[in-house]
Each structure stands twice: as structure tokens, then as C-alpha cells.
Amino acid sequence: MSYIAAIDQGTTSSRCIVFDAAGSIVSVAQREHRQIFPRPGWVEHDAAEIWAAVQEVVAEAVGDLEITAVGITNQRETTLVWDRATGEPAANAIVWQDTRTDEQLRRFDAAFGEKAFHERTGLPLAPYFAGSKLAWLLDNGLRARAERGELLFGTMDSWLIWKLTGKHLTDVTNASRTLLMSLKTLDWDPEILAAVDIPAIMLPEIRSSAEVYGEVTSGPLAGVPLASALGDQQAALFGQTCFAPGEAKCTYGTGSFLLLNTGTTPVRSQHGLLTTVGYRIGDEPAVYALEGSIAVTGSLIQWLRDNLGLISSAAEVEELARTVPDNGGCYLVPAFSGLFAPHWRADARGVLVGLTGFVNKGHLARAALEATGWQTREVIDAMNADGRTPLAALRVDGGMTQNTLLMQFLADVLRVPVIRPTVAETTCLGAAYAAGLAVGFWPGTDALRANWRQDASWQPAWPAAEVDRELGQWRKAVQRTLDWA
Numbered sequence: 001m002s003y004i005a006a007i008d009q010g011t012t013s014s015r016c017i018v019f020d021a022a023g024s025i026v027s028v029a030q031r032e033h034r035q036i037f038p039r040p041g042w043v044e045h046d047a048a049e050i051w052a053a054v055q056e057v058v059a060e061a062v063g064d065l066e067i068t069a070v071g072i073t074n075q076r077e078t079t080l081v082w083d084r085a086t087g088e089p090a091a092n093a094i095v096w097q098d099t100r101t102d103e104q105l106r107r108f109d110a111a112f113g114e115k116a117f118h119e120r121t122g123l124p125l126a127p128y129f130a131g132s133k134l135a136w137l138l139d140n141g142l143r144a145r146a147e148r149g150e151l152l153f154g155t156m157d158s159w160l161i162w163k164l165t166g167k168h169l170t171d172v173t174n175a176s177r178t179l180l181m182s183l184k185t186l187d188w189d190p191e192i193l194a195a196v197d198i199p200a201i202m203l204p205e206i207r208s209s210a211e212v213y214g215e216v217t218s219g220p221l222a223g224v225p226l227a228s229a230l231g232d233q234q235a236a237l238f239g240q241t242c243f244a245p246g247e248a249k250c251t252y253g254t255g256s257f258l259l260l261n262t263g264t265t266p267v268r269s270q271h272g273l274l275t276t277v278g279y280r281i282g283d284e285p286a287v288y289a290l291e292g293s294i295a296v297t298g299s300l301i302q303w304l305r306d307n308l309g310l311i312s313s314a315a316e317v318e319e320l321a322r323t324v325p326d327n328g329g330c331y332l333v334p335a336f337s338g339l340f341a342p343h344w345r346a347d348a349r350g351v352l353v354g355l356t357g358f359v360n361k362g363h364l365a366r367a368a369l370e371a372t373g374w375q376t377r378e379v380i381d382a383m384n385a386d387g388r389t390p391l392a393a394l395r396v397d398g399g400m401t402q403n404t405l406l407m408q409f410l411a412d413v414l415r416v417p418v419i420r421p422t423v424a425e426t427t428c429l430g431a432a433y434a435a436g437l438a439v440g441f442w443p444g445t446d447a448l449r450a451n452w453r454q455d456a457s458w459q460p461a462w463p464a465a466e467v468d469r470e471l472g473q474w475r476k477a478v479q480r481t482l483d484w485a
């Protein structure tokens with residue numbers, strides 16, 4: 001029997017999962033890595049620690065299973081520069097949540113203009129994306145070495161591809177998160193690179209999401225073709241088999257990311273959504289997506305656990321929230337990294353409003369979960385305002401979807417059924433599917449669709465008038481976050 005392996009290099013942990021031809025999980029291994037917070041608003045990762053964790057999880061999950069191909073999926077935007085000769089990171093990676101790059105973004109705006117960036121790349125000028133993080137690293141000591149060709153840039157997919165195969169590549173979904181790639185040519189935009197002073201010599205070659213990039217050179221996967229790479233949210237879209245325009249999924253992990261397949265033409269949002277590449281299979285045309293990115297959802301639950309000590313595990317938040325019937329009038333807007341979609345306000349910071357002597361920790365737990373529901377609602381409202389056909393249902397996945405109170409709240413506030421598949425690990429599954437397609441392990445996307453199974457669903461039940469009243473309160477709370485940082 002042979003299998004497909006997927007490596008998911010995420011924000012808080014790295015995983016390796018092995019799948020069989022039915023898309024069922026055969027084995028799993030996972031390791032956490034450190035979150036480094038050198039200053040408020042800064043978040044870093046040690047890429048050497050991540051590479052060590054990846055090697056460990058691969059060895060543990062693969063064991064002596066026969067692997068036909070391996071794929072990669074990864075936290076997106078997190079930016080790394082490493083030494084071409086030694087393979088050592090030149091600095092810690094700057095994580096997608098990091099907000100240090102105001103100065104670089106002002107320079108980007110002056111040199112090329114926010115409107116032109118949006119037109120070329122589909123992205124707003126925000127610290128979230130890799131481009132200004134790379135500019136910060138260059139501005140802070142790495143420029144001369146980079147210009148001499150001694151340093152390489154990559155997001156975490158590139159780092160792992162380079163470590164596994166020795167090749168300096170990225171895939172088009174990851175490249176579409178840099179502010180440096182043209183959505184039209186699917187290549188680095190030379191005018192942007194010149195305007196913002198990024199040396200092209202340090203950039204990886206952009207390839208499709210599903211093709212053989214090379215063979216793994218050492219370790220338990222030695223000789224196995226590395227055959228896919230996709231940003232984790234695009235991989236989840238693929239794993240949820242959202243292959244048709246109009247199909248959408250939302251993944252609820254550290255942050256939450258709703259992606260809507262818009263077909264082979266990029267669609268520009270006028271309401272704060274990103275235009276991104278959904279996936280590209282080999283030489284086929286790229287499939288685009290509209291994305292609503294929410295920075296803080298599951299990480300707010302971790303914050304209740306680690307910073308406030310309100311709960312001792314993420315799962316406990318549901319029990320605590322169920323000790324009260326409602327939020328007791330309080331609202332928690334977790335603008336820890338500013339606000340992402342649809343607001344894109346780097347100046348926002350978190351607020352807890354509506355406090356009275358009545359509010360207890362159960363209400364806080366409920367407000368924290370509700371924040372995920374309302375932030376999703378804002379993204380769906382933006383899609384509708386952009387004139388997209390309203391969703392008939394939302395497919396969900398990720399760690400937070402174990403929380404049934406949250407899933408019911410989502411259905412209530414989105415006013416559509418919420419559907420969870422049997423394989424909640426859709427991110428890894430998507431990377432495995434793409435790698436399997438590239439090597440002929442699966443014949444085509446119809447075979448993948450046939451693997452998809454519903455596990456559970458939730459129907460809207462809350463009266464619409466109450467939802468509207470609560471939405472009004474949430475919107476007021478969001479206003480209170482602005483103009484802070």
C-alpha cells in the first residue's frame with residue numbers, strides 16, 4: 001500500500017499527516033515551536049527550530065510507510081531571509097501577525113501608491129503581507145549582503161522546499177501574499193521590485209501549486225517527489241474540494257480565513273477583501289479566490305488561557321461560556337494586530353466594552369467566542385456588498401470547529417447552514433491532494449470530491465431581529481478600537 005504525506009508548517013506548530021487514497025488519515029505527528037515577542041506588536045519564529053520540528057514530525061508520521069509523494073502547506077506571509085552558502089537563517093522570521101513595518105509601508109505608498117499595489121497584487125498596503133517585512137529586514141542590516149547575492153528570501157514553503165530539495169522555489173499561492181507578485185503575469189512584478197528596492201536576485205522562482213519540484217534529498221523521505229506547495233488557507237480550500245466558482249470555506253485556527261473560489265479571472269474587491277491565487281495545478285490556468293482574513297480568533301482563546309489564566313485548555317472555553325446564557329452585554333474585539341478584513345486598520349487595538357459589575361468570566365468566554373462569529377459575519381457582508389452571490393452554506397474546518405457552541409453561533413449570525421467535514425485536517429489534506437494529483441496518485445479533482453464527507457451541520461435558529469441588534473452593538477465596539485496605536 002502506498003500513501004501521500006503532507007507537511008503543515010503552521011503558526012504555532014508543525015505537523016505531518018499521512019493519507020490513504022480515500023483521503024483518510026493514516027498517521028499524524030505534531031510539534032509546537034516558540035512564539036518570540038521581542039516587543040509589543042512584534043512576533044518572530046526561529047526558522048532553524050521549525051526545520052528541526054519538521055524533520056521530527058516527518059520521521060514520526062512516516063515511519064516505514066511507503067510514500068508516493070509529499071506536499072507542503074504553510075503559514076503564509078511569514079518572512080525569512082537565509083544565507084545561500086551556509087543555509088543558516090540571517091535573522092528570525094517575521095511572522096504574519098507582526099505589525100512593525102509602518103515606515104516601510106509609507107515608503108511603498110510613496111514609491112508606487114496604494115491604488116497601484118491593489119490593482120497589480122490584489123492586496124491592500126498592510127504589515128500582514130511579506131513585502132514590507134522583507135523590506136524591514138533589508139533596511140535593518142541585510143541589504144548589502146542581499147545585493148551581493150549572498151542571501152535568499154522565502155516564505156515558509158520556500159524554506160522547507162530549499163531544505164528538503166536544495167531548490168529555491170515558491171508556489172503561486174504563497175507568492176500572491178507578498179505584495180510583489182503581479183496577479184496577471186503570476187510572476188514578480190519588476191516595476192514594484194524597482195520602486196520598493198527589493199533585489200530580484202534573492203527571490204525564489206514562482207511555480208504552480210501542484211507539480212514535482214524535485215526529490216527529497218535526505219531523511220525518511222529521501223527520493224520521494226516533493227510535488228505540492230500551497231499556503232495553508234488555499235490548501236484548506238483545496239482540501240474542502242471547493243473547485244467550483246462560488247464555493248467557499250472558512251478555516252478556524254489561530255486566525256480565520258474565508259476563501260471564495262472566483263474561477264480563473266481575478267476579481268477585485270471594493271469592500272476590503274483580498275484577491276489571491278486559490279491554486280494552480282501544473283500548467284492549467286490559475287484559479288483565483290476572494291479572501292476575508294481575520295487575524296485573531298483561536299489565538300484569542302489561547303490568550304484567555306495563557307495571559308489571563310481563565311481556562312486551562314482551549315476546549316474548556318466552551319464549558320465556561322455555557323455557564324451563562326448570553327454575553328451579559330460585553331463585547332471583545334481582539335484587534336491585537338490591528339484589524340484585518342474588511343477594515344485593514346493597523347492603528348486599531350483590542351477593546352473589551354460594555355463592562356458592568358454583572359459581567360463574569362463566563363460572559364468573557366462567550367464574548368471571545370462571539371468575536372469569531374461577528375468577524376466572520378463582517379467578511380460575508382463584504383462579499384455580499386461586492387455583489388457576490390450569497391453563500392448557500394459555509395464549509396468550515398480547523399481546531400475551533402470542535403466548539404459546537406461557536407458553530408451554532410456562526411450559523412445564527414451568518415444566517416446560513418454551517419457544515420463540517422469528517423476530515424477536519426483539510427489543510428494537510430489539500431496539500432496531499434495537490435501532491436497526489438501531480439504524480440497521478442488520484443486521476444483528477446472528481447475523485448477528490450468523491451472523498452468529501454459531511455460530519456456535522458448547524459442551522460440558523462436565532463431570531464433575525466436579535467441578530468441585527470447584537471450586530472449593531474458589535475459594530476459600535478469595533479469603532480472603539482480605531483485610532484489607538
Ligand SMILES: Nc1ncnc2c1ncn2[C@@H]1O[C@H](COP(=O)(O)OP(=O)(O)O)[C@@H](O)[C@H]1O
Pocket residue numbers: 010011012013252253254255297298299300301302314315316317318398399400402403
Ligand atoms: N474547543 C475549542 N474552542 C475554541 N477554540 C479552540 C478549541 N480547540 C482549539 N481551539 C483553538 O484553535 C486553534 C488551533 O487550531 P488549529 O487548526 O490547530 O490552528 P493552527 O493551524 O492555526 O495552529 C488554537 O488557537 C486554539 O485556541
Ligand SMILES: O=P(O)(O)OC[C@H](O)CO
Pocket residue numbers: 009010011012074075076077096231232233253254255
Ligand atoms: O498557521 P495558521 O493556520 O494560523 O494560518 C496562518 C495564515 O496562513 C496567515 O495568513
